[in-house]
Amino acid sequence: MTESARKEGTRRPPGRRPGPTETREAILTSARELFAEKGYDGASLRAIARGAGVDPALVHHFFGNKEGVFIAAMRFPVDPGELLPKLLGTPRADLGETMVRTFLSVWEVPERRAPIIALLRSAMTNERAAVMMREFVSAALFARAAALHDIPVLRIQAAAGQMIGVMILRYVLEVEPIASSTPDELVELLAPTVQRHLG
Template identity: 45%
Template sequence: MSAGSRGPGRRSGRRPGSPDTRAGILAAARKLFAERGYASASVRAIALAAEVDPSLVHHYFGTKDDLFLAALQLPVDPRVLLAPAVAEGADGAGERMLRVFLSVWDDPELQLPLLGLARSMAEPDGQVLLREGFLKVVIGPIGVALGIDDPGRRMPLVASQVLGLILVRYLLRVEPLASMPADDVVAIFAPTVQRYLTGELPS
């Protein structure tokens, strides 16, 4: 046997793709995103923690943004759902985005996994995932795509309104908001969201 050959049963390097590889990558990604934040958790570091080649991370998940959303275990991709509302531009975007948001959260099949995700965000790891990842991967790019001025300032304000709505309507189920028809919720909240997007803000 030559020096470069390997005996039966011996492996070198990282493990190839297998039924458990995807789950291992997701577990490593969620851990590192929570510990280091989105920006500092590189695909290479995630691959190393999962003991796979970085190419497998891209094979299973595509971009780092896609991997982050997969690690959150969202039942839907918010970027896809919001794309038509964003494509119409900044005028009226507050109402369109809220209607998409409510259509997802009011769907009985989607609400249970979303509630589980929302509750997990109360934990320290979940807070990092929300602050360092979700706001940058989903919320921030919406502002850029809409072409609004100062999206870095405006989009966190939009997020505060949406997250507050999730807390009161779906987690705490505070009345009358919990049972309010979606059209009424939009009528109440959309002007505020639109002001955050395009209205005048204190200097």
């Protein structure tokens, strides 16, 4: 049982069962601890449920699958399970522009980029956080994106690298002129190189 689950337990009158909000929070706390300790691949839904003192069926009920638990626990601002099928509908020739606009739509909003920056910072600080993020992006993003259009994973990573580096220059370091460029200017600048990697 997690620390917060135990505290909740002592605060509740004896006999009363935890409500959905308390159960959800207990699962997320357990998940954060286990992902940090075991990595994304190593943390099982069963162990997350055990840590929260709940039945594994409840974890499925609230979050669907491990990816769902991770996205909620880390406040990851994008659900790859929703996003990537949209990309499937994009003609291959438009993937470059779509990828640039998708990155911008997430990073443009401070509350959406903050959790990604926090995860990157953790990965730069300690090896366990790096393992956790590596396993998550590999399983949830790169492998799945590659499967969509039959593109080699290395090329997806080159395209993602182009976007991640520009996002850091634009939103973290805020160097000019790239920090003040309009989305259309960035599409003009970057879509052809992203397209070249993915095309």
